[in-house]
Structures are given as C-alpha cells and as structure tokens.
Amino acid sequence: MALSAPERIWWKPLGRQERLWVGVSLGFLMILFLSMPLWPLIEKQNTPNEFYRVSPAQFTQLVTDFNAKYKVGAEGGVPIVRPPPGDVYLAGQQWRWSSILELQQGKTYRIHTSSLDVNHGLSIQPIDMNFQLVPGYDQVLTLTPTTTGDFALICNEFCGAGHHLMVGHLRVRGCCWPPA
Amino acid sequence: MLLATGVMTLPSRAAAGFASRICQATGLVVDVAAEKVIAANVVAAIVFMVLGGVSSVLVELTRAEWLQAMAPGLYYRALTLHGMNMLIYWIIFFEVACLYFGCSIVLNSRLVGVRLAWGAFGLMLAGALLTNATILAGQGDVLFTSYVPLKASPLFYLGTILFAIGALIACGVFFASILVARAERTYEGSVPLVTFGLITAAIIAVVTLIGGVFTYVPAFFWSLGLMNLDPEVYRLNYWSLGHPAQQINLAAMVTVWYMTASLTTGARPLNEKLSRFAFLLYLFFINLGSVHHLLVDPGLTRVFKVFNTSYAMYLAVLGSMIHAFSIPAAIEIALRAQGHRKGLFGWLRKAPWGNPAFSATILSMALFGFVGGTTGVIFGHEQINMVHHNTLDIPAHFHATVVAGTTLAFMGVTYYLLPLVLRREVLWPRLARVQPYVYAVGCTLHIAGMMIAGSYGVPRRTASLAAENAQHLFAQPAYWGLALLGVGGTIAAVGGVIYVAVVVASVLFGRQVPASAEPFRLAPVHTVGGVTVTSGVAAKEHSAPGALVLVFVFLAFFILVWFLNMWRLASVWPVS
Amino acid sequence: MPFGQLLFDDLFMLLLIGVAMPFIFFTIWGLLDISSIPQLPQGR
Numbered sequence: 001m002a003l004s005a006p007e008r009i010w011w012k013p014l015g016r017q018e019r020l021w022v023g024v025s026l027g028f029l030m031i032l033f034l035s036m037p038l039w040p041l042i043e044k045q046n047t048p049n050e051f052y053r054v055s056p057a058q059f060t061q062l063v064t065d066f067n068a069k070y071k072v073g074a075e076g077g078v079p080i081v082r083p084p085p086g087d088v089y090l091a092g093q094q095w096r097w098s099s100i101l102e103l104q105q106g107k108t109y110r111i112h113t114s115s116l117d118v119n120h121g122l123s124i125q126p127i128d129m130n131f132q133l134v135p136g137y138d139q140v141l142t143l144t145p146t147t148t149g150d151f152a153l154i155c156n157e158f159c160g161a162g163h164h165l166m167v168g169h170l171r172v173r174g175c176c177w178p179p180a
Numbered sequence: 181m182l183l184a185t186g187v188m189t190l191p192s193r194a195a196a197g198f199a200s201r202i203c204q205a206t207g208l209v210v211d212v213a214a215e216k217v218i219a220a221n222v223v224a225a226i227v228f229m230v231l232g233g234v235s236s237v238l239v240e241l242t243r244a245e246w247l248q249a250m251a252p253g254l255y256y257r258a259l260t261l262h263g264m265n266m267l268i269y270w271i272i273f274f275e276v277a278c279l280y281f282g283c284s285i286v287l288n289s290r291l292v293g294v295r296l297a298w299g300a301f302g303l304m305l306a307g308a309l310l311t312n313a314t315i316l317a318g319q320g321d322v323l324f325t326s327y328v329p330l331k332a333s334p335l336f337y338l339g340t341i342l343f344a345i346g347a348l349i350a351c352g353v354f355f356a357s358i359l360v361a362r363a364e365r366t367y368e369g370s371v372p373l374v375t376f377g378l379i380t381a382a383i384i385a386v387v388t389l390i391g392g393v394f395t396y397v398p399a400f401f402w403s404l405g406l407m408n409l410d411p412e413v414y415r416l417n418y419w420s421l422g423h424p425a426q427q428i429n430l431a432a433m434v435t436v437w438y439m440t441a442s443l444t445t446g447a448r449p450l451n452e453k454l455s456r457f458a459f460l461l462y463l464f465f466i467n468l469g470s471v472h473h474l475l476v477d478p479g480l481t482r483v484f485k486v487f488n489t490s491y492a493m494y495l496a497v498l499g500s501m502i503h504a505f506s507i508p509a510a511i512e513i514a515l516r517a518q519g520h521r522k523g524l525f526g527w528l529r530k531a532p533w534g535n536p537a538f539s540a541t542i543l544s545m546a547l548f549g550f551v552g553g554t555t556g557v558i559f560g561h562e563q564i565n566m567v568h569h570n571t572l573d574i575p576a577h578f579h580a581t582v583v584a585g586t587t588l589a590f591m592g593v594t595y596y597l598l599p600l601v602l603r604r605e606v607l608w609p610r611l612a613r614v615q616p617y618v619y620a621v622g623c624t625l626h627i628a629g630m631m632i633a634g635s636y637g638v639p640r641r642t643a644s645l646a647a648e649n650a651q652h653l654f655a656q657p658a659y660w661g662l663a664l665l666g667v668g669g670t671i672a673a674v675g676g677v678i679y680v681a682v683v684v685a686s687v688l689f690g691r692q693v694p695a696s697a698e699p700f701r702l703a704p705v706h707t708v709g710g711v712t713v714t715s716g717v718a719a720k721e722h723s724a725p726g727a728l729v730l731v732f733v734f735l736a737f738f739i740l741v742w743f744l745n746m747w748r749l750a751s752v753w754p755v756s
Numbered sequence: 757m758p759f760g761q762l763l764f765d766d767l768f769m770l771l772l773i774g775v776a777m778p779f780i781f782f783t784i785w786g787l788l789d790i791s792s793i794p795q796l797p798q799g800r
Contacts, residue, residue, distance in 0.1 A: 002373040002438040002449055003206065003286055010370065010452035011758035015722050018454055018505070021731055025501035028735060029494035032742065036486045036562045044754035045563055047485065051478040052796035059796075112796075114478075119327045119411060121570045121639070125653055128637035129752050130569035131476045134411050135329065138796050139478035144754045152653050156570035156639035158323045160330060161253055167647040358767065370765050379767065383774035390775065394783070416786045420778065456764050463770060467778035471786075479790045488782055 048131070050140040056116045059138065063089045063098045075100055078168065085109055092120035092133050094160050097153050097168030105148050105174050111141040121157035124170060130156060145172040198290040204693075205600055209366075214284040214291035218277045219602050220301055222594070223687070225273035228308060230680055232265030237673050240626070244666025245645055245659060252643035256321050259641065263324030264315065267425065267582065268340075269308045272347055274590050275381060275432045276304070279354040281601065282378035282435075287371065289361035297353045303346030311339030323641060325422065328399060328414040337400040344392040351382045351389070373449050373456065374442075377435030380459045384428045387467050391421030412479045423470035426578065429586040431462055433548070434503050436589045437541055438510075443596050444538035445531065446518070447510035450724075455506050461499035465491040472556075475565040482562070489560050497557055504549055505731045509724035516724075524726045540592025540616035547620065548585030549734060551627060552577060554741045564745045567752060570641075572661075573634030576627050583672070584623040591679050592616060598683065604690035612682050619675025625668025632661030 014022070040046050054062075066081070066089040073080040081099040085107040091098040093116040103109060113122055115133040122131045127147065131139060155166035199212040235258040241249035242258075250258060284291040291297060314320045319333035326332055358375070361367060371379070395417040402409040438455070441447040449455045471488040474480055491497060515527035532538045555577040559568045568574060595612055598604050606612055636658035638645065648654060763769070 002442040002447075003208070005367050005372050006370055006449075006452045008369045009758065009761065011761040012451065012453060014451055014454055017509070017722075017724060017728050018451060021505045021728065022454075022498070022502060024732075024735065025498055028739070029497055029501075032557070032561075033490050033493045035746070036490065039563050040756075043750045044756070045566065045749050045752055046756040047476055047482070047562055047566060048478075048756060049482050051793050053793050054796040058798070118330045119415075123570065123637065123639055125637040125648075126655070127752055128567050128571070129755065130566060130571065132474075132478070132569070134415065134478055136410065137412055137478035137793070142756045146753050150651075152648065152651055154637075154639055154648065154653075156642070157327070158256065158325075158330075158641045161256070161321070163256070163641070164252055164643045164645070165647050167651070355767065355771075370761065376764070379770065380774075383771050386771065387775055387778055390779075391783075410790075412790050413787065416783065416790065420783050424778070453760070460764065460770075463774045464777050467774075468781055470778065470782050474786075479793050480786060481789050484785055484789050488785075492781075 044144075048139050048141050050142070052112075052138040052140070053136065054114055054138040056114075056135055059089070059091055059112075059114045060116060062112070063091045067099050071099075072102070075169075083109070087112065090122075091116050092122065092155060092159075092166070093117050095155070095162035095166035097166070100169040100171065102171045102173060103145050105145055105172050108142060108144045111143055112138050113141060114138045118159050119157045120155045120159050120166070123154040123156040125152045125154050127151060132157065148172045148174050200290070203285075203600060208285050209288040210601075211284045211290040213294045214280055215601055215603075217291065217294065217297045217301065218280050218597075220298075221273045221277035221280070222597065222602070224301070224305060224308075225270050225277065226680060226683060228265045228269035228273060229676070231312065232262055232270055233673060233676050233680070235259070235262040236266065236669065238262075240666055240669030240673075242643060243662060244669075245662040247666065248644060250643070253321070255643040256323065256641075257315060257318065260315050260321060260323050261312065264311060265308075266587075267324060268343070269312075271429055271582070271586060271590075272343075272385075272425075273304065275385070275428055276300070276347065276350045277597075278432055278436070279350065279378055279382055280357075281597075282375045283354045283357035283361070285601070286375050287358070287361040287367045289357065289364065289366040291353065292357040292360045293353050296349055300346045300349035300353065303349065304343050305346075307339045307341070307343030307346060309339075310342065311336055314339060325418060326399070327418070328402060328409045328411050331403055334400055334403040337396045337403055340392065340396045341400060344389045344396065347385065348389045351385050354378070354382050370452075373452060374435055374439050376456055377431060377438060377459055380463050381428050381431035381435065383463055384424055384431055384467065388421055388424040388428060391417065391424060395421045412477065415474060415477065416480075419470040419473045420467075423472065424467045426582060427462070427466045427469070429582055430466065430500075431459065433544070433586040433589045434459075434462075434500075434507075436593045437503070437507050437545060440537045440541040440589070440593050440596070441507055441511050441514075444535050444541070445511050445514045447507075447514040450506045450510045450513070450722075454502055458499040458502035458506070461495050461502075465496035466499070468492055469496065469560060472560040472565070475560070475562055476569050485562050489562055489565075494557070497553075500549075500553055501731075504545075504553075504734060505727060507545065508727035508730055512724040512727045513722065524729060527726060534613055535595075536612045536616050537592040537595045539613075540588050540595075540620075543616055543620040544585050544589040544592065547580055547588070547623065547627075550737060551624075552580030552582075552585050554738045555631075556581060557738075558741050558745050561742075561745070564749050566755070567745070567748055568634070570639060571634040572630045572638045572640050572665075575640050576630035576634055579623065579630065580627050584620065584627065588616060588619060588623070591619065594679070594683060598686050598690070599693045602687060603693045604686045605693055606682065607686045607690050608682050611678050615675055615678045615682065618678060619672055622668050622670070622672025622675050625664055626672055627668070629661045629664030629666070629668055633658045633665065634661075636661070638662070 070083040071079045082102040088111045115135040120133040151170040153168040238258045314335045320336035322332045468488040520527040520530035
C-alpha cells in the first residue's frame with residue numbers, strides 16, 4: 001500500500017510491461033523533442049529570435065517617424081500605413097494600436113513590436129498568431145503574410161480596464177496592389 | 181475492519197510522548213495535535229474555494245458572451261479573485277494539510293513544532309484575507325499574474341508575501357517532522373511512497389516560494405515607488421513562482437492518486453523504484469517548464485526556450501508517462517487479485533465506481549492525462565505555442581490539469597479525510613456518490629467549450645468580444661464554444677456546491693466516527709485476495725494487460741494531438 | 757543497501773538538486789539571456 005513503508009530493499013528490476021512502456025514513451029518523447037530544433041528545416045514558422053532593448057520614448061519616436069513617412073490615410077483617428085518590404089514599427093498602448101498596416105502578400109517585413117506602457121498581447125486573427133509585447137523591449141517579427149484579407153490585431157494580454165476594446169486592423173493585399 | 185495485522189507493523193514507540201489515537205481503519209497512529217492543524221487547513225481551503233467558486237460562476241457567465249453577466253471592470257476584478265483563490269489559496273491550504281498528514285500520520289509519528297504550524301496557518305490566513313480584501317476593494321485589478329508595470333495597491337503584494345512566508349514555514353515543519361520521525365524510528369527504511377510524493381511536492385513548494393520572494397518583494401517596493409522593476413525580469417521571476425505553484429499541484433495530485441488507489445482498491449505500487457524515479461524526474465526537471473509562458477516573449481534565446489520548455493528533453497514528461505501506467509496497472513493487479521479476471525477490462529467494470537474517492541481518482545486521471553497533460557506538452561512546444569499563446573486554449577489546458585485533475589482528486593480524497601482525519605461520518609452518501617461525476621461532466625464541457633473557442637483564436641482574459649463582433653471576426657462555432665463554456669461551468673459549479681455542502685454538513689452535523697461504520701468501504705489493503713503483490717517480481721500476478729492497452733491508446737491520442745497541432749502551425753504565415 | 761535507494765532517501769540532496777535545477781537553468785540562464793539583449797541602435 002502506498003501509505004505504508006515499502007520493503008526494506010525496494011531497488012528491484014522493472015517488469016517486462018514496465019520496460020516496454022518506459023522504452024516506447026522515451027522514444028516518442030525524444031522524437032517530440034527533436035521536432036523543435038528540426039522544425040526550421042521542415043517549415044517556416046518559428047518563434048522570433050531577434051530582440052532589442054528600446055525605451056518607450058525611443059520607440060514612440062520610431063513609430064511616429066515611420067507613420068509619417070508611409071501614411072496613406074486614417075480611419076477612426078488611426079493612421080493607415082502602407083510601408084514597403086523591410087522595417088516596420090508597430091506599438092501597442094492602452095488601448096489601441098499605433099497604425100493600421102497595409103502589407104503586400106508574399107513580401108517579407110521586419111515588424112518591430114513593442115509596448116509603450118504595460119504588457120500587451122499581439123494576436124493576429126483569425127489566422128491565429130500570437131506574440132507578447134513587453135515595454136522596454138523590441139521583438140522583431142520577420143513576417144511574410146501569405147494570405148490576403150482583413151485581419152484583426154487583438155490584445156490578448158490583460159492591460160487594464162479597456163483591454164477588451166484594444167482591437168485594431170492589419171490588411172494584406174494581393175501581388176498587384178495597389179494599382180499603379 | 182481492524183487491519184492492524186499484515187504488513188502494517190505498529191511502530192515500537194507508538195504513542196510515545198504525544199497525544200495520539202490508533203486509527204480503526206488503517207491502523208495508523210494519529211497525532212491528535214496534527215489532526216487539528218490539518219482540519220483547520222482543510223476548512224480554510226474550502227472557505228477560499230467557495231470564494232473562488234462564486235467568482236468562477238460570475239466569470240464564466242460573463243465569458244459565455246450571450247449573457248454578459250458582468251460589466252468589464254467587475255469582470256476583471258472577479259477574474260483576479262477567481263485566480264488567486266482557486267490557484268493559490270484553495271489548493272495550497274489543502275496541500276499544507278496533505279503535507280502535515282504525510283509527515284506525521286503516515287509515518288506513525290508526531291507533527292514537530294505544532295505552534296509553528298499554527299503560526300504558519302495564521303500568516304497564510306492573514307495574507308489571503310489581506311489580498312482578497314484588497315482585490316474586493318478594487319485596489320488590485322491586475323489579475324493573477326499582476327504583470328509589472330500594471331500596478332496594484334502595495335497591500336496586494338504584501339498579502340501574497342505573508343502567505344508565502346506562512347507556506348514556507350509549513351514546508352519547514354514538514355521537513356522537520358520527517359527528520360524527527362526518522363530519528364525517533366517511527367518508520368523503518370524508506371518513507372512510504374505517499375510521503376515521498378509529498379516530499380516532491382514540498383520541495384517544489386520551496387522552489388515556488390523562493391520564486392515568490394524574488395517576485396513579490398521587489399514588486400512590493402516598486403509599488404511603493406521605491407525602486408524600478410524591469411517588466412521582462414518580472415515576467416521571468418513571476419513564472420519561477422507561477423508555474424511551479426501548479427507543479428506542486430501536479431506532484432500532490434499524483435500522490436493523492438496513489439493514496440486513493442490504495443484506499444479504494446488495495447492497490448500497491450507496481451514497482452517502488454519506478455514510481456519514485458518518476459517523482460524524482462518531476463523534482464529535477466518539471467520546474468524548467470516555467471518558460472511555457474515566455475515562449476513568444478522578447479529577450480529569451482531559442483536554446484534556452486527549447487531546453488527549458490521540454491523540461492530537459494521531456495524527462496519530466498517521462499515521469500508522468502510512468503505514473504500513467506503504474507497507477508492503473510496497480511489498480512488492475514489489485515482488482516484481478518480480488519477475482520475480477522474476466523477479459524482485458526473485466527477488472528475495470530467491477531471497480532468500485534460507487535465510491536466517490538475511486539470515481540474521482542479515475543476521472544481525474546483520465547481528464548488530466550488525455551486533456552490537461554497532452555495539451556500542456558503540445559502547447560508548450562516551442563513553435564506550436566505561437567498558435568495558442570494567450571488564447572482560450574491556455575485556460576482550457578490548465579482547467580484540465582488544475583480543476584479536472586487536481587481539484588477533482590482532492591475532492592475524492594476528502595471523502596476519506598472526513599472519516600479518517602476529521603473523524604466525521606460522510607453525510608448524504610448518495611449525493612457524495614454522484615458528485616465526482618457531476619463535477620467531471622461539467623469540467624469536460626467547460627474545457628471543451630474553451631478549447632473550441634480557443635482554436636478559433638478567441639483571447640483569454642477578455643471581458644467581452646463586442647469589439648471583435650463589430651468586425652465579424654470569429655466564426656460561429658467559436659460562439660458555440662463560449663456557450664458550452666458557460667453550460668459546462670455551471671454544471672461544474674453544481675458539482676462544487678454538492679461537494680462543499682457534503683463536507684460542511686458532515687463536519688457540522690456528521691456523527692463522530694467510529695460511532696458508525698464509514699459509508700465507503702475501505703479496501704482490504706493488506707489481504708488483496710490473499711495474494712501478496714510484491715514489487716518488481718512475480719510475473720504472473722504482476723501482469724496488467726488492460727492498463728497496458730489503455731496507455732497505448734493514450735499514446736496514440738497524444739501523437740494525434742501533436743500532429744494536429746503541427747498541421748495547424750504549418751498553416752500560418754512564415755515567421756521567424 | 758543499494759546505492760540508488762540511499763540516494764532516494766537523502767532528503768537534503770533531493771532538496772538541494774530540486775531547488776538548484778530551476779534556479780540555474782531557468783532563473784540564472786534566463787536573466788543572463790535578458791541582460792545580453794543589445795540596445796536598438798539610435799537613429800534608425
């Protein structure tokens with residue numbers, strides 16, 4: 001019984017079924033483990049690995065400059081920004097996103113993301129990709145949108161009373177857009 | 181049902197030097213002073229469970245979207261209350277009770293430092309009340325995680341610090357009692373497996389509480405404006421507390437599984453070495469899994485993430501895989517030895533399903549294993565995490581581990597703690613019999629609802645999807661999932677109310693045991709069909725073909741969950 | 757007494773390893789990782 005003291009010597013070999021189960025489990029778990037380092041060779045979805053330290057003030061400046069440079073309009077007070085492939089700056093703050101990004105399908109962007117106040121979650125829906133924004137840190141998402149459409153940026157980290165209102169937009173257009 | 185014969189040798193110095201009684205059911209020497217501290221901790225646990233339970237209903241009826249029971253501000257307050265009370269106070273008070281039980285009664289010994297144990301209880305109680313009061317006063321709407329720089333009143337952090345110091349003292353009492361029991365030779369050789377499991381839980385608790393000091397002491401001074409605190413450093417420190425706290429639950433729950441399997445069917449550990457090795461794997465590696473919350477965070481490198489998220493190449497998961505076989509196999513062997521030999525699963529059909537401790541144990545194992553365990557490992561896969569982080573899939577995972585797993589297991593063992601430790605007859609045994617089923621069905625639907633909504637990307641910790649609805653963002657099935665979340669949560673709440681009602685009624689109005697027999701038959705633990713099942717040898721009696729088939733079905737399911745998630749991951753945009 | 761069994765009975769060694777493992781591999785390594793992040797260059 002598990003509540004009573006074991007025999008004096010309990011260091012005994014495993015039974016046949018136990019050896020079988022432990023062996024099979026260990027084999028499966030090793031494959032599962034290897035699937036993480038090997039995944040980059042199979043597919044292209046990997047957690048970002050490029051980070052910088054950046055103060056909210058510095059990041060605010062970067063976002064302001066970026067928005068001013070590529071702004072093509074505004075919607076509900078939020079600038080619509082149409083950047084070329086390359087560096088993009090996106091900030092989350094209570095309780096809005098710094099811009100509505102319009103990206104081109106199949107092009108690769110280096111999206112610098114950070115928060116200007118508290119933790120936020122960057123959730124791109126409905127494609128369902130999720131990242132964490134932490135103030136003081138820049139996480140660079142090297143992202144290639146491959147499907148077109150209107151996507152939402154949802155904050156999915158609690159960020160205060162207006163958290164559920166923090167919903168923005170991200171648009172991906174086809175190859176020949178915008179028309180010349 | 182006197183069982184003071186067989187392997188249960190009464191210690192030579194039984195009852196020497198402390199007020200005690202001999203338990204009529206198990207033959208164990210019970211320290212009366214320990215009994216009172218245990219009772220106080222169990223009662224506190226249940227009081228905080230009620231508080232967490234009331235808030236859980238409010239939370240769940242708000243999340244069910246079509247009801248919107250609460251305004252957003254109140255929702256976040258209720259969610260903070262729910263998280264703190266369920267994940268910390270209910271469970272840790274109950275675990276402290278388990279620790280005291282494992283270091284004194286199970287060892288036929290006394291609880292050392294009873295006054296310290298009461299002091300620890302007082303500190304934990306004061307801390308829990310302070311934090312709860314702060315939250316209710318609206319001064320701590322920062323959720324369970326309280327990520328800096330979202331600020332709560334300093335009292336919120338102070339309460340948590342007090343609670344942690346109290347719990348740390350309780351762990352000290354536990355370790356001291358074991359050392360004294362060894363010195364006084366109340367047990368020979370190694371400690372029983374249950375105590376070994378509780379040692380694992382207690383050491384993980386020490387890790388947790390040290391993490392708590394690293395997290396909340398700076399946060400306290402930061403909230404007073406006395407120092408700066410880096411948000412990412414806070415997140416790292418926070419999860420060296422937040423995740424190990426749930427691993428205490430894991431170790432304690434598995435220990436309770438071994439205990440209730442023994443008490444209800446007379447199962448004996450299949451192989452002491454294997455089961456202890458599995459606990460050792462938890463002890464060494466499980467706490468590396470704290471990084472599960474930080475996989476899409478800025479600042480941590482890939483090598484760090486891959487090594488830690490896999491608990492050092494999934495060695496801790498191997499521990500769980502071992503328990504997944506060794507406990508059902510021990511039950512199968514015990515039941516077969518009692519004559520239920522028909523076919524592969526005859527023993528399972530003849531198992532004591534009417535005993536709530538047994539049904540709770542089996543349901544807890546099934547839900548923890550199939551749902552909580554598999555999703556925990558797979559959502560913690562470095563890359564797969566990207567399609568689950570902070571969606572409702574995550575609460576779905578940990579409600580399957582902590583609620584359907586730990587809470588259900590603790591509910592089950594309470595039906596033995598009542599007669600054996602609190603010495604009260606279980607009132608309303610019929611209600612008690614159905615309770616685990618009601619709770620498990622509710623939990624299953626609730627978790628399924630969250631999992632469905634989460635798989636469509638619905639975020640967790642969000643009061644309302646009104647802003648998303650305006651964009652017609654989520655497909656209709658996501659809303660069916662949210663509705664199911666509400667229906668299941670309500671059924672689970674009914675199960676929780678039955679549990680609390682039975683326990684409170686039994687404690688207040690139940691007859692003293694042994695004035696009458698226990699309503700739930702204790703298994704004849706020492707005469708398992710007259711067969712002595714020794715560990716590691718005796719091939720014939722040692723065979724558990726049914727359990728082996730069950731674990732391979734489980735493995736197939738595990739692989740399926742993994743493949744589905746890899747396929748899901750491969751369908752999103754390339755990112756690095 | 758088998759050596760392995762003695763190892764499992766050693767409460768203090770278990771406590772030491774149990775606390776040291778996450779402290780070294782999670783906390784210390786994690787803090788090192790965080791502290792080695794470069795500053796985003798000014799004027800980009």
